[in-house]
Structures are given as structure tokens and as C-alpha cells.
Amino acid sequence: EVQLLESGGGLVQPGGSLRLSCAASGFTFTTYAMTWVRQAPGKGLQWVSAIDGRAGSTYYADSVKGRFTMSRDNSKNTLYLQMNSLRAEDTAVYYCAKLSGYYASGTYHFDYWGQGTLVTVSS
Amino acid sequence: EIVLTQSPGTLSLSPGERATLSCRASQSVSSSYLAWYQQKPGQAPRLLIYSTSSRASGIPDRFSGSGSGTDFTLTISRLEPEDFAVYYCQHYYSSPYTFGQGTKLEIK
Numbered sequence: 001e002v003q004l005l006e007s008g009g010g011l012v013q014p015g016g017s018l019r020l021s022c023a024a025s026g027f028t029f030t031t032y033a034m035t036w037v038r039q040a041p042g043k044g045l046q047w048v049s050a051i052d053g054r055a056g057s058t059y060y061a062d063s064v065k066g067r068f069t070m071s072r073d074n075s076k077n078t079l080y081l082q083m084n085s086l087r088a089e090d091t092a093v094y095y096c097a098k099l100s101g102y103y104a105s106g107t108y109h110f111d112y113w114g115q116g117t118l119v120t121v122s123s
Numbered sequence: 124e125i126v127l128t129q130s131p132g133t134l135s136l137s138p139g140e141r142a143t144l145s146c147r148a149s150q151s152v153s154s155s156y157l158a159w160y161q162q163k164p165g166q167a168p169r170l171l172i173y174s175t176s177s178r179a180s181g182i183p184d185r186f187s188g189s190g191s192g193t194d195f196t197l198t199i200s201r202l203e204p205e206d207f208a209v210y211y212c213q214h215y216y217s218s219p220y221t222f223g224q225g226t227k228l229e230i231k
Contacts, residue, residue, distance in 0.1 A: 035220075037168075045160075045168065045211055047220040059218040095167055106217035109158045111179065113167040 002026040002112040009117030022079040022096030029077040033104035036081050038092035050104035086121045093118050129223035135231040142199040144226045146212035151192050156216035159197045163208045
């Protein structure tokens with residue numbers, strides 16, 4: 001059974017940093033691309049970033065490019081999202097999700113999702 | 124960037140009725156790369172349909188998808204109480220992946 005468990009969310013001041021983690025199990029982690037999707041309170045889904053199976057390539061939404069860094073440790077079956085220079089508009093539940101294939105550049109849907117972790121950016 | 128517009132914003136129906144949800148893209152999307160997700164309050168999204176019309180594992184056959192080009196549809200043939208939720212379409216042909224704004228399906 002595929003399981004994705006996010007952690008690391010919390011309250012942070014504007015301009016601060018936070019690192020999210022997503023522990024994966026139930027599938028061969030290195031074989032699949034992974035992604036982060038966020039959802040602001042009461043709003044819709046917004047794609048944030050994606051990474052290839054062996055971390056060869058990463059992709060970011062324009063709204064987080066240069067501030068967020070996505071990485072993975074395949075030896076630990078864990079995905080990360082380092083978030084710097086946080087803004088109020090980054091407040092959201094952050095979901096990690098598994099793609100249905102190896103490449104993050106496109107053509108694979110998001111087949112399994114974690115339960116999310118809440119990030120609140122406020123002074 | 125492909126913009127996906129879903130309609131209606133809210134759909135009020137009764138159990139047993141048929142639901143038709145629309146997703147329109149700002150430019151042509153290959154039907155191989157259009158998905159639908161269901162999200163219930165306090166829960167993560169769940170994959171329903173991928174490649175426009177393929178049901179994900181464990182999804183009942185009352186859910187079906189269709190469409191091509193810029194117009195796509197999710198149909199729920201006979202609504203069950205557990206189907207009342209928010210539904211999102213998404214294209215995944217290339218980065219940036221985008222989602223529609225969602226259609227809330229509520230009990231009438």
C-alpha cells in the first residue's frame with residue numbers, strides 16, 4: 001500500500017524558512033517522480049514543484065522559483081521542500097504526491113497523495 | 124501556461140441524479156494528459172480519472188470522463204451520498220501543471 005506522510009509544517013514569520021518532509025513507503029521510491037501541491041485555506045489546488053525519480057531534474061512554479069528548493073533522499077525514501085523567504089501568500093496545506101512515472105517534466109498524473117501539512121506564515 | 128476553467132462553480136443535485144462537470148482549457152490539451160480529482164472536506168485529493176477517460180484503481184464505474192481538444196467532461200451517472208465533494212481537473216502534459224478552480228458538488 002502506497003503511503004505518503006508529510007511533516008515539518010508550522011507557524012513561521014514572514015521572511016523565515018521551513019523544511020517540509022514527506023516519507024514514502026509501499027513502492028519503489030527511485031522509480032517515480034514526486035511533486036508538491038499546495039492549497040491555501042478555502043482555495044483550490046496549486047502545483048508547486050516536481051522532481052524526477054533520481055533527482056536529475058526539478059521544476060518549479062514561477063511563484064516559488066528562487067525561494068523553494070525540492071530534493072529527495074532516495075536512501076531514506078524521503079522527499080523534501082526547503083522553503084525560504086516565506087510570504088503570507090505561501091500559507092497553505094502542502095501535499096506531497098507521487099507521479100505515475102519517472103519523469104517530472106510532464107505526461108504523468110498524480111496517483112497518490114499524502115494527507116498534507118499546514119504551513120502558516122504570519123507575524 | 125494552460126488555464127483550466129471549470130463550470131459550474133457549484134452544482135446542486137440530489138442523490139440518484141446525474142452530474143455533468145465541465146473543464147475548458149485555454150489551449151488544446153492532448154486527451155492523454157487530462158485528469159480529474161475528488162476532494163472531500165479535510166481530506167487530500169484523490170485521483171478519479173486520468174488520460175481523460177481512464178478510471179483510477181478502485182473508482183466506481185458511475186464515474187466517467189470524456190472530451191478532447193479544449194473541452195472535457197466528468198460525468199457521475201447516479202450520485203451516491205459519498206460523491207458530494209469538490210472536483211478538480213488538471214492537465215499534466217508539461218510543467219507548469221495547472222488545476223481548474225474546482226466545482227463544488229453539493230446536496231440539493
